[in-house]
Amino acid sequence: MTEQQLMALLPFMVLAAASIVIILLIAFRQGHTVIQVTGFLLMCLVIFAMWYVRGVLPQTIAPLLIVDGFGALFTGLIVFCVLVVGLFSYIYFEEREENPREYYILIFLSTLGAAILTISRHFMSFFIGLELLSISLYALIAYLRTRNNAIEAGIKYLVLAALTSAFLLFGMALIYMETGSMDFAVIAQRLNAAGKSSALFLTGFGVMMVAVGFKLALVPFHLWAADVYQGAPSPVASFIATVSKVGVFAVFLRFCQELHLQNNSAVMMLISAVAILSMISGNILALRQQNLKRLLAYSSIAHFGYLLVAFLPGNNTGVEAAVFYLTAYAITILAAFGIIILLSPGEKDADSLSMYRGLFWDKPFMAIVLTVALLSLAGIPLTAGFIGKFYVLTAGVEQRAWLPVIVLVITSVIGLYYYLRIISTIFADSPVTIQKERSLNQFFYTASYAALVVLTLLLFGIGVMPAVIIQGIKQFLVIDR
Amino acid sequence: MPIQYYIAFAATLFCIGVVGVLTRRNAIIVFMCIELMLNAVNLLLVAFSKMHHAAALAGGGKNVTTGVEGQLFVFFIMVVAAAEVSVGLAIIVMMYRNVHSVDVNFLNRLKN
Amino acid sequence: MGTAQILFWSLTALALISAIMVLVSKNPVYSVLWLIVVFFAISGHYILLNAQFLAIVNLIVYAGAIMVLFLFVIMLMNLNTETEPQKSIWMKFFGVVAGGLLLSFFISFVISSADLKGKSAQLKEGEIGLIKTLGKALFNDYVIPFEIASILFLSAMVGAVVIGKKD
Numbered sequence: 001m002t003e004q005q006l007m008a009l010l011p012f013m014v015l016a017a018a019s020i021v022i023i024l025l026i027a028f029r030q031g032h033t034v035i036q037v038t039g040f041l042l043m044c045l046v047i048f049a050m051w052y053v054r055g056v057l058p059q060t061i062a063p064l065l066i067v068d069g070f071g072a073l074f075t076g077l078i079v080f081c082v083l084v085v086g087l088f089s090y091i092y093f094e095e096r097e098e099n100p101r102e103y104y105i106l107i108f109l110s111t112l113g114a115a116i117l118t119i120s121r122h123f124m125s126f127f128i129g130l131e132l133l134s135i136s137l138y139a140l141i142a143y144l145r146t147r148n149n150a151i152e153a154g155i156k157y158l159v160l161a162a163l164t165s166a167f168l169l170f171g172m173a174l175i176y177m178e179t180g181s182m183d184f185a186v187i188a189q190r191l192n193a194a195g196k197s198s199a200l201f202l203t204g205f206g207v208m209m210v211a212v213g214f215k216l217a218l219v220p221f222h223l224w225a226a227d228v229y230q231g232a233p234s235p236v237a238s239f240i241a242t243v244s245k246v247g248v249f250a251v252f253l254r255f256c257q258e259l260h261l262q263n264n265s266a267v268m269m270l271i272s273a274v275a276i277l278s279m280i281s282g283n284i285l286a287l288r289q290q291n292l293k294r295l296l297a298y299s300s301i302a303h304f305g306y307l308l309v310a311f312l313p314g315n316n317t318g319v320e321a322a323v324f325y326l327t328a329y330a331i332t333i334l335a336a337f338g339i340i341i342l343l344s345p346g347e348k349d350a351d352s353l354s355m356y357r358g359l360f361w362d363k364p365f366m367a368i369v370l371t372v373a374l375l376s377l378a379g380i381p382l383t384a385g386f387i388g389k390f391y392v393l394t395a396g397v398e399q400r401a402w403l404p405v406i407v408l409v410i411t412s413v414i415g416l417y418y419y420l421r422i423i424s425t426i427f428a429d430s431p432v433t434i435q436k437e438r439s440l441n442q443f444f445y446t447a448s449y450a451a452l453v454v455l456t457l458l459l460f461g462i463g464v465m466p467a468v469i470i471q472g473i474k475q476f477l478v479i480d481r
Numbered sequence: 482m483p484i485q486y487y488i489a490f491a492a493t494l495f496c497i498g499v500v501g502v503l504t505r506r507n508a509i510i511v512f513m514c515i516e517l518m519l520n521a522v523n524l525l526l527v528a529f530s531k532m533h534h535a536a537a538l539a540g541g542g543k544n545v546t547t548g549v550e551g552q553l554f555v556f557f558i559m560v561v562a563a564a565e566v567s568v569g570l571a572i573i574v575m576m577y578r579n580v581h582s583v584d585v586n587f588l589n590r591l592k593n
Numbered sequence: 594m595g596t597a598q599i600l601f602w603s604l605t606a607l608a609l610i611s612a613i614m615v616l617v618s619k620n621p622v623y624s625v626l627w628l629i630v631v632f633f634a635i636s637g638h639y640i641l642l643n644a645q646f647l648a649i650v651n652l653i654v655y656a657g658a659i660m661v662l663f664l665f666v667i668m669l670m671n672l673n674t675e676t677e678p679q680k681s682i683w684m685k686f687f688g689v690v691a692g693g694l695l696l697s698f699f700i701s702f703v704i705s706s707a708d709l710k711g712k713s714a715q716l717k718e719g720e721i722g723l724i725k726t727l728g729k730a731l732f733n734d735y736v737i738p739f740e741i742a743s744i745l746f747l748s749a750m751v752g753a754v755v756i757g758k759k760d
Contacts, residue, residue, distance in 0.1 A: 016744055023751075063550075064737055102755045109748040116741060124554055128738050131561045132745045138568050139752030145575050152588045154572045154756075159511055159585070162565060163502055166518040169558060170495060173525045177484075178708065180533045182550055198708050227591040482601055484712045485703050490605050492699035494631075496692045497612045503688030506678040509667060510621060513628055516659065517612060520635055523651070528714040531642050531722075535715035549721050549730045555647055556727070559654050560742045564749035566659050570666050571756040577670050584678040 001061065008059035008067040011049040011075065012115055018042040019108040026101045036090045036444070039104045043083045050076060057479050063183055064125040069479025071119035073323060074250040077330060078118065081242040082111045084334045087451050088341045089235040090444045095344065096144065103143060107239065110136035114247030121258070123172045123182035126251055130168070130215070133244055134161045140239070141232040153231025160214060160224050168211030174204030184258040191259065202266055209270065215248040216304045217297070219277040226285075229297035234349050237293060238337035241300050242330045249304075253311065253322060262313065271308055272404050278305030279404075279411040286418050293351040295418065296336060299377055302415060303329055309408055310392040313399040316477065321388075321395040323473050328376065328384035328462060335373040335455040339366050342448060353422065358430045367426050369452050376459050378419040379412055384462035391466075487528035494521035508573050508583045512566070519562050523555045597716045600641055608634035619674045621667045625660055632656040642714060644722030 021042060025035050050072060058068035086107065093100040113132030120126045138161070142154030176182055178200045179190040191201065213221040229237045261267045282302030289295040307329075310321040343350040343359075343366065350356075360367035376385035389412065396405040462469055494517060501514030530551025537547035573583060580587050611630040618624045632655045639648035680688075703709065720726055731739060 019744075019747070061737065063734055102751055105751050106748065106755070109744060109751070112744065124550070124557060124735070124738050125741075127554075128557060128561065128741050128745065131565065132741065132748060135561075135564055135568055135745060135752060136748045138572060139748075139755050142572050142575065142756055145756060146579075149590050151572065151576050151579055152591055155508060155576055155585070155588060158569050158572055159502075159508070159515070162512070162515045162569065163518075166495075166498070166515055166522065169519065169522040170525070172554075173522050173529060176526065176551060176554075177488075177529045177532070180536075180547070182554065199702065199706060200708055203702060231591050482597070482714055482716055484714055485709050486601070486605075487714055488703050488709070489700055490609075492703070493609060493696060494612055496696035496699070497609070497616065499695060500688050500692030501616045503691060504616065504680055504685045506680050507621060507672070509663065509672070510615075510624055513615065513624060513663060516655070517615065517628065517631065520632065520655070523647075524635055524638055527639060527642055527644050527647060527722075531644070531714040531716075531719060532712055534719050534721050535713070538715075538719070546721060546726060546730060549726060550735075552644060552647060552722060552727060553731055553735055556650065556731075557738060557742060559650060561745065563654055563659055564745050566662060567749050568752040568756070570662055571753040574666060574669070575756050582676075582678070583670065583672065586678065 004056045005059050005061045007053050007056050009061065009065075010053050011046050012112065012119075014042070014046045014049045015079075015108060015112045015115060018046070019105045019112070022101075022105045022108065026105075032090070032094065032099060032101065033444075035101055035104055036086070039086055039108070040083065042108075043079055043086065046079050047076070050079075060121075064122045065116075065119045066121045067119050069476040070254065070319075071250070072479070073473065073476040074118035074246060075115045077323075077327060078111060078114050078243050078246055081239075081246070081330050081334060082107065084338070084451055084455070085235050085239050085242070087444075088238070088338050088448055091448050092233065092235050092341045092344065094444075096147075100143070103140070106136045106140050106143075110140065110239070111243060114243050117247040118250040118254075120251055121184045121254065123176070126255075127165075127169065127172070129251070130211075130248070131165065133247060134165070134215075137161075137236075137240065137244065140236045141228060143236065144233050149231045150233070153228045156224050156231075157228050164211040164214040164221070167207050171204045171206070171208030171211075174200055174207065178204065184255055188259045205261075205267060206270065209274070212248060212252050213274060216245055216252075217301050218274050218304055218308070219281045219301065222278070222281070222301045225301060226294040226297040229293045230291060230351065234293070234337055234341045234344060237296075238334055238341075241296070241333045241337070245300075245304065246326055246330065249307070249322075249326065253319065256311070257319070262315075268312060272312060272401060275305045275308035275312075275404050276407045278302060278308070279407050280305075283411045283414045283418075287414070289418070290353045291351050292340060292353055292356070292422070293349065295353075295422070296333065299415070299419075300329075300333065302411065303377070305411075306389065306392055306408055309396045309401065309404045312401045312404065313395050317398060318395045319477060320470065320473050321391040323477075324391050324466070324470060325388040327469065328388035328459075331455055331458050331462075332373050332376040332383075332385055335369055335452060335459065336377070338448065338452050338455065339370045339373070342366065342452075353425060356422065357425050357428050359426045361429070365449075366452075369456050371423050371426060372456050372459055374419045374422055376463070378416050382460065382463045384459045384466075387463055387466040484528060484532050487525065491521045491525040491528070494518075494524070506584050506586055508576065508585050509570075511585065512569055512573070516562060516566070519558060523558055526551045526555050526558075597641060600637070601716075604634045604637045604641070608638075619677055621672045621677065622664070625664050625667060628663075629656050629660050632660070639722075641716055642722065643717055643719055646722060646724045646727050 060066045113129050116129035138158050142150050144150045179187045217225040282298050286295050286298035376383035379385045379389040498514045498518035530548035534548035537545040611627045614627040615624045636648045636651045
């Protein structure tokens with residue numbers, strides 16, 4: 001391994017070292033505050049390291065990894081999400097008088113798994129990154145093991161994740177049989193040489209889709225999503241909704257790009273069918289939800305359906321649209337979960353919709369942030385969600401994928417109904433049911449508020465001036481091509 | 482040995498594992514069936530690795546290492562399975578402490 | 594029929610019968626023991642394919658470590674035939690039908706696929722399964738996943754401690 005390759009891996013090494021630093025801090029009996037602040041600074045260090053190594057990219061670390069603009073973009077998004085999730089976690093766990101020190105180790109290890117996924121170009125790193133992500137997630141979901149049915153959510157996720165990773169491996173084995181290689185680039189080469197895609201490869205890909213669909217909570221593998229979002233601690237739920245999905249989506253996108261699967265009509269049929277099903281069932285299941293966490297779960301199923309439409313074209317426009325959409329989605333979901341976390345009273349999570357009745361008259365700031373987040377999820381103009389959806393739509397129309405595009409438009413209208421229902425609840429004129437006193441560390445409370453303000457401003461900023469972000473994404477994406 | 486035999490054998494083992502996951506209610510047995518499925522995949526990968534190796538040898542050339550990644554992948558699958566089992570059993574034990582059962586049908590409290 | 598063929602078929606039969614026994618045993622301890630038999634049969638297959646390293650690792654890791662862990666947990670909970678929950682007969686029926694459909698799909702595909710014709714796995718010879726070859730590849734090309742696997746163990750260790758610790 002050359003020096004430059006080591007340099008390119010620096011951010012990932014810092015990420016791995018972060019968990020060791022936290023372990024050492026625990027060994028020296030430091031408190032929650034120290035660990036939280038150190039964790040925050042370490043994540044900033046990761047971002048700094050990414051900026052520092054930008055000159056040596058792209059680097060291929062044969063045979064497993066490739067650190068290029070694509071990977072850097074997704075890793076940056078992941079680390080940003082972890083920064084915000086980490087900040088919100090402090091308030092959440094202090095409120096429950098837990099001493100969540102090991103929590104931060106697991107969060108960082110899980111992030112490392114997702115980051116490895118974004119730079120992997122080989123089945124082996126794909127699998128190990130995915131398992132590093134999910135093994136840490138098992139423990140994170142069941143972290144508050146005595147409350148909130150967390151164990152139930154943990155077991156559901158555990159059994160289904162283990163089952164689907166067996167399917168993933170079976171699919172990988174079939175593709176290995178067909179091509180004799182596990183390297184994405186070599187697989188592409190051999191498939192091109194063979195001329196046509198064989199039944200063996202298609203079966204392998206279909207079986208692999210089970211696992212990818214499970215991790216991205218696409219229909220028909222979405223059954224876990226609502227239960228796990230509801231049972232897991234809110235910061236962990238926001239972590240699953242953002243970091244884990246971004247990581248898996250990145251590697252799936254890279255796999256399909258390398259193999260030029262967009263030219264394969266059978267694969268495209270499969271993906272559009274999954275996209276259409278996800279858009280329809282996600283939105284319909286969300287219609288009658290009375291639980292905000294479950295509603296966000298169903299809404300994220302629908303959003304990944306939209307995202308798959310951007311995936312169909314397979315050219316650079318599609319990738320840009322997907323990255324842009326993911327950025328907007330991550331910011332929005334983080335803002336929504338941030339409100340749930342800040343409003344959660346001691347024992348339970350504030351997930352019942354009735355708790356939000358008349359929120360505006362009591363806590364106008366939080367009500368406005370939540371409203372903006374919901375409007376962005378619904379795709380109302382001036383918010384980031386609108387531009388994202390518009391971009392995806394353009395990518396779909398360019399490809400003439402009419403059926404998915406039409407379903408996207410119709411289901412977006414259905415989606416509007418339940419987002420507006422929550423907003424009308426927030427502004428309803430009635431006594432407030434959330435009672436909550438604070439005797440917390442004032443500093444972190446202010447910091448969380450500040451983070452929410454930044455997220456809201458970002459939502460508007462991207463919504464009004466998307467060109468800045470799009471330019472940035474384009475600059476990153478040319479690094480490898 | 483023709484590769485079809487290996488694929489048929491591994492697919493049968495894999496499907497026995499799937500049937501187990503679908504028909505048993507004991508969380509531990511369900512987890513064991515998943516291990517069975519992983520083993521089926523392992524056998525498949527080793528057989529494929531030997532198949533590609535034989536093909537590379539037949540194509541001439543000495544000291545070919547074609548197929549080595551298949552066997553290394555199996556090694557990593559075993560590593561990951563061990564890690565997964567340790568966390569998984571910890572969660573199942575915790576479930577037993579909470580509800581005094583390992584029956585997956587007891588898991589029905591999360592709903593709207 | 595040579596020795597290798599006889600061994601192949603007997604190991605296959607042993608593995609399949611034991612795998613079915615894992616499912617039908619009412620007592621979880623018997624299930625564990627049958628699963629260990631499956632692992633031994635699969636290790637036998639590895640030896641037949643001259644994958645000596647994996648054969649030994651399979652015995653040590655799966656039959657040794659993982660199954661002992663399962664056995665400990667089952668005995669800790671004192672599970673036996675009486676406590677074993679049973680699914681309704683219809684659920685079982687649908688489970689078997691679903692598995693059978695998946696299997697028939699795979700089998701029909703193996704029979705019909707033209708790509709598979711004439712390909713065979715090499716028995717008894719070939720050097721890639723030896724520790725020497727695997728070790729060289731593992732510590733040259735594949736050293737990064739090896740390191741990541743160590744991080745994975747760290748995460749599993751922390752996770753197991755976090756979940757299992759006393760309050």
